[in-house]
Amino acid sequence: MGVIKHFGSGISRDDSSGSSGINAEYGVRVPKKRFTIICPRSSIPFESSKTHTIHCSLLVYQQPTTNPQPVFRSYQKMSSKSERPFVIFVLGGPGSGKGTQCAKIVANFGFVHLSAGDLLREEQNSGSPFGAMISDMIKNGQIVPAHVTVGLLKKAMEKSPVKKFLIDGFPRNTDNNECWINTMSEEVDTRFILFFDCPEEVMEARILKRGDSSVVRRDDDNLATIKKRFNTYKDLTIPVVEIYEKIGKVKRIDANRPPEDVYKDVNQIFSAL
Secondary structure, three states: OOEEEEOOOOEEEEOOOOOOEEEOOOOEEEOOOEEEEEOOOOOOOOOOOOOOOOEEEEEEEEEOOOOOOOEEEEEEOOOOHHHOOEEEEEEEOOOOOHHHHHHHHHHHHOOEEEEHHHHHHHHHOOOOOOHHHHHHHHHOOOOOOHHHHHHHHHHHHHHOOOOEEEEEOOOOOHHHHHHHHHHHOOOOEEEEEEEEEOOHHHHHHHHHHHHHHOOOOOOOOOHHHHHHHHHHHHHHHHHHHHHHHHOOOEEEEEOOOOHHHHHHHHHHHHHOO
């Protein structure tokens, strides 16, 4: 793919081969043409044997051209994979017991639990411009646009001093997953999906019981919305699980058991990390 070289007042990348793709170390997309990258900080040491966080402006000139037009973009050299925060997605149908098990994992293994649904409900109640849209979509059992959910997750992760995350209820569809990959793949190490597999009739009974016993009833804990949520889960979330299963990144748990029995399997998985 060529080599990034230091030329005193700037940095130039000469890609005479015409190849394209992502430079994994620097996160720069390489077009099928030669171009030059100029950085105003001439003293930046690009040493592949060390980990640096570098911020600068890039002026990218496509070559050859008679009047090159610079394109400014923000640039950050990513840390090595071993130093990135790592993420485990937690998926399962509504009422499969994800929240209960996440609480146990947090208590025993020191993870931070981020619930995509909780973050969306907080945003809904915050007076945000997205609030009304989120409220309507949750009531109808629909999935909030991916960029909104990923943005809320990213913001929550950046605030946390702990860098081990359980992300509960995400990705809920392939758009969520693609947005996550495009936005976060160079910033975090996504390990696997922890999937709680449970029959629909069992989940429905649990949700209705939760609604009856809760001091504050959730807007989506009613039979009409539950049915919509189940349909969304089967049609849109299960295909995401299947994508990860094909590459060996799903840990499937039988969730049709008492919580303490489910946790025995969960504990075994996390003890081996």
